[in-house]
Amino acid sequence: MPARSSGRGPEALRRLFSTRTPAFRAVVRTLEKLIDVDVNVLVTGESGSGKDYVAEALHVCGVRAARPFVRIDCSSIPPDLFESELFGFEKGTFTDAKANKPGRLESVRGGTLYLDEIGGIPAALQAKLLRVIEQRQFTRLGGTRPIELDARIIASATDLEPRRQGSHSLRGDLLYRLSVVTIELPPLRERVDDIAALARRFARDAAARHHRPRRPLADETLALLSAYPWPGNVRELASVVDRAVVLEDGSELTPASLPRETLLRGDALVASASRGLWTLAELERRYALAVLDSVGGNGSRAAKILGISRKTLIEKRRRWGRAERAK
Numbered sequence: 001m002p003a004r005s006s007g008r009g010p011e012a013l014r015r016l017f018s019t020r021t022p023a024f025r026a027v028v029r030t031l032e033k034l035i036d037v038d039v040n041v042l043v044t045g046e047s048g049s050g051k052d053y054v055a056e057a058l059h060v061c062g063v064r065a066a067r068p069f070v071r072i073d074c075s076s077i078p079p080d081l082f083e084s085e086l087f088g089f090e091k092g093t094f095t096d097a098k099a100n101k102p103g104r105l106e107s108v109r110g111g112t113l114y115l116d117e118i119g120g121i122p123a124a125l126q127a128k129l130l131r132v133i134e135q136r137q138f139t140r141l142g143g144t145r146p147i148e149l150d151a152r153i154i155a156s157a158t159d160l161e162p163r164r165q166g167s168h169s170l171r172g173d174l175l176y177r178l179s180v181v182t183i184e185l186p187p188l189r190e191r192v193d194d195i196a197a198l199a200r201r202f203a204r205d206a207a208a209r210h211h212r213p214r215r216p217l218a219d220e221t222l223a224l225l226s227a228y229p230w231p232g233n234v235r236e237l238a239s240v241v242d243r244a245v246v247l248e249d250g251s252e253l254t255p256a257s258l259p260r261e262t263l264l265r266g267d268a269l270v271a272s273a274s275r276g277l278w279t280l281a282e283l284e285r286r287y288a289l290a291v292l293d294s295v296g297g298n299g300s301r302a303a304k305i306l307g308i309s310r311k312t313l314i315e316k317r318r319r320w321g322r323a324e325r326a327k
């Protein structure tokens with residue numbers, strides 16, 4: 001959870017997301033516009049790309065910050081408990097209802113309702129939830145008293161592709177209602193320029209948490225972290241750095257403290273980078289050329305993957321070409 005002490009407003013939001021990647025900068029600019037308006041926001045992105053972080057950042061930087069942030073993990077609540085968990089119930093509604101119980105929606109009280117992984121909302125409840133979101137009121141199961149839903153609603157989804165047969169999918173009308181604005185988070189491999197800053201921040205946090213000295217990341221470590229494709233995204237980076245902070249004996253965080261089985265495995269580029277102890281510039285050049293190669297030399301596609309503009313890529317290639325010829 002982003003620290004509440006960071007303050008409110010767009011400045012505070014920018015601090016939570018200091019980024020050097022153009023694609024992510026565009027995301028942050030959109031988020032700035034959303035902190036103080038109540039439009040429903042859908043955040044999408046791969047697992048670990050920061051969907052919860054974005055939802056919490058919108059909350060702590062917005063006008064509802066002093067109110068509760070209520071996260072409902074739609075994919076982990078058993079379908080038959082979903083309704084009573086959300087709406088609560090009145091005593092005697094069903095056999096186990098021994099007393100009145102307020103639901104999670106009641107606990108929002110002017111704060112943010114975060115519907116995490118909306119693909120997991122049981123099909124049978126989607127129409128009811130849509131109605132509640134539209135009318136901004138609901139009743140407990142077995143109850144008649146209307147209760148106001150005073151909340152900013154944020155939803156997240158990892159993938160909304162049609163589900164396999166037999167499992168449910170999300171109704172279009174509910175999806176449209178929840179996604180007045182959609183924020184698409186790029187995976188970490190498309191934010192290579194942000195990896196060093198994120199790693200430094202996680203190293204600082206981990207040192208404090210584990211009562212270890214603050215140590216810098218060695219250049220080779222940063223080179224390896226920047227070259228790895230991060231299938232688990234920011235979450236994986238955070239845990240790799242956490243582990244390094246705990247295991248490292250030296251005065252810097254070295255490649256020896258990185259998990260060999262994932263980070264240093266196979267990948268030819270990474271393996272030769274660590275053998276050759278390349279500079280970051282050399283690693284950048286070789287990685288960019290490998291990406292270009294993998295997309296058949298298509299400059300626009302390569303630039304998109306690399307998280308830079310096409311113009312920047314052209315300039316870089318020109319510079320590399322000159323350096324080659326000078327050898």
Ligand SMILES: Nc1ncnc2c1ncn2[C@@H]1O[C@H](COP(=O)(O)OP(=O)(O)O)[C@@H](O)[C@H]1O
Nearest residue numbers: 001017046047048049050051052053234235238
């Ligand atoms: N921009 C960021 N700055 C710092 N930490 C981040 C950032 N984005 C994500 N994280 C951290 O990475 C981890 C995974 O993020 P999370 O929001 O849970 O991903 P998701 O919900 O997309 O699976 C969390 O520990 C989160 O705090």
Ligand SMILES: [Mg+2]
Nearest residue numbers: 051052116156
């Ligand atoms: Mg999540």
